Amino acid sequence: MSDFSYLLNTLCIYFQSSDEDYCISNNTSKTSNSSKSSNDSNNRNEHNNNNSNTPNRNFSSLTPNVSSNLSEFNEQSNIENNNFGIYTVTGVIRKGNKKKDFCIFCETYVLNFARHVTRNHSNEIDVQKILVHPAKSPTRKRLLDTLRNKGNYLNSNVVCKPVQKPRVLSQTHVLPCTNCLGFFSAKLLWRHRKKCCGSDKNHQAAAQNLLLFDIRVDPDLKQSVFPKMRADEISMVAKKDSLICAFGARYIKIHREKHFINVTSRKMRELARLLIELRKIDNSIASLFDALKPKYFDSIIAATKIVAKYDTEKNKYDSPTYALNMGTTLKQCADLAIIMALKRKNVSQTVSAADTEAELKTFIQIVQAQWHFEISSQAASDLNLNKWNKVTIVPLASGKEIVYCRVLILNRRRPGELQRLPLHIYETCTNGEKNNYEEFSDIVTPSEKILLKKFKRVVIRGKRGRGVPVLFSDDIQDHIKVLLHHRPIFLSKKNIYLFGNPGTIEPICGYKILNKYAHSCGAKNPKAISSTKLRKHLATLTQIFSMTDSDLEQLATFMGHSIGVHRGNYRLLNDVYQTAKISKLLLLMETGGTVDFKGKTLNEININMEEDLMEKNDVDDETSDIEEPIHPIPLPPTNTETNNSEVESNKKSKSIKIPWTEEQKKIVRLYFAQHIKKRKPPKRLECEALKEKNTEILNNKDWLKIKVFIQNEYNKKSKK
Known part of the structure; x- marks a missing residue:
């Protein structure tokens, strides 16, 4: 059975439908080959094969006829397959420049597909099903389109032909329909799906996975993770890279819960983003396996900074979590690459498994030694800084x-x-x-x-x-x-x-x-x-x-x-704790009342803040009545600590309001004129110095009352 026959069998198994007629057995393969050899002369005249022009791509899985005809096809085609496996169409397709279709029977490119299969493959069962219908009938046209699409789909790993010709100069991504296998614009695929088999939600993801029918990956990964991945360039790179798929397969095996499917998809896409940037930096890197070498470590550092959105001017990562996690992920990928090298997977025949293993172990040592200094240190600092300055909202x-x-x-x-x-x-x-x-x-x-x-x-x-x-x-x-x-x-x-x-x-x-x-x-x-x-x-x-x-x-x-x-x-926030709790200690030290709270906890200390700045605006400008100074009052201690006399001594005394006289106001305003002008509260030593000069006049005012009076003065002027 030829390699192309294997692709046909794979297609039939994928759909599990009546398409089994397309599965070529050994006998059918011989019949098809004999039919192909009898019509070789007609095919040569029809297609003008040029065997001297060999394409740059690897077509070992196709027959010699396909390889010889592909050069001519590519010369007239504006459709190309990029490195990431996403097919794009560029340029203007003119009316007379018709593209060729791929025949699944003789494995050649033909210009008129309907005429070709009618003349050359009328003995095939699928062609006979078409010929029983009248010419130009809708059923015959539909069956011809189905057969044409299957041939183009099986050859999609070489070149892709969309069903409709794009007429715009910009690139248009094309994806296959999972029902009819025709290629359509990715953005307009939903419109075709609605007519073809009804609308569905994940049509792009299913179409992208259909392109990977010939890629052998872990079945669990392909069935559970691939359908959940977004159908874009990043996902295609992740799905086509063997090491990324092996990493995802191992991760999903040890995390069996269903919600880890999305986590696996995210980690695979993170590696794919890194690989895309690595390819831009160094085009010699084809896969993640090739990138895990000591000589590419600097390129990996540069690519990680790009993906993590490192700002060189601010010296800051916009995505510090990605930068932190990537170091561990790369070491895990390197360990997995060593296992693949020992199993002779992804290893060139000219390079021994021992040399590859030594390179990978050296790469792991470099990551362990340098990743902290190159990436992790700054990323961890940025992450902590974001947490410190994050506004936390408590639910009401x-x-x-x-x-x-x-x-x-x-x-x-x-x-x-x-x-x-x-x-x-x-x-x-x-x-x-x-x-x-x-x-x-x-x-x-x-x-x-x-x-x-x-x-x-x-x-x-x-x-x-x-x-x-x-x-x-x-x-x-x-x-x-x-x-x-x-x-x-x-x-x-x-x-x-x-x-x-x-x-x-x-x-x-x-x-x-x-x-x-x-x-x-x-x-x-x-x-x-x-x-x-x-x-x-x-x-x-x-x-x-x-x-x-x-x-x-x-x-x-x-x-x-x-x-x-x-x-x-999960405890009380640092800003709340430090402002509400620790500030009480600072105020006690400032007022000299720490002796009264000996043996008390922070929760047992209660400070009377009636004369604080929060209530300074409530004082009348002319008859400002200031309460007598009330020192910090501790909570009543327990019976095991004090007796009844001590409890009575801690009871709050009644405050006595003593109004300011005009003489007192005049002296204080004159002495602190500059403070009022600059809106600056006086310090304790300055208030005590004023009181020493005017002891008899200010004998009933302490330094705290003088300070509050000055604050009220300049606050009163600001209101005016």
């Missing part, structure tokens, strides 16, 4: 009340974890009242016992394989019962998920639904209602309570991460 209680995902909000779960909850796991779990909690009866309060009966606890798979609980309240359980009662009407039995997507065997997309209802529920800030922000909201508000380390550990376990991650990423 009024927005959460109308969100439909009550389970997600109650448990602060990740959307992917909850959406993949299997139905049988939910049904097998029971409520807390049916479990034996007798041994905990002494430590559980009555209200907590009620909660044990109210909530149903289901443990699901969380991040990194951790078991994380999900709590279902009574009313939510009642709602789920209604859903399960009507479930057979909308969901297939093959759908195993509690929150299944109707019409499919997949779960719902949790984050899209949460985003949809966050915008439609009337929330004040829809962007604040996301899984990540809700989880941080829970961890942040828990700092209000004095939780022990054991309580924090239980909370971290419930949220599905370690206590270190909880403290590092």
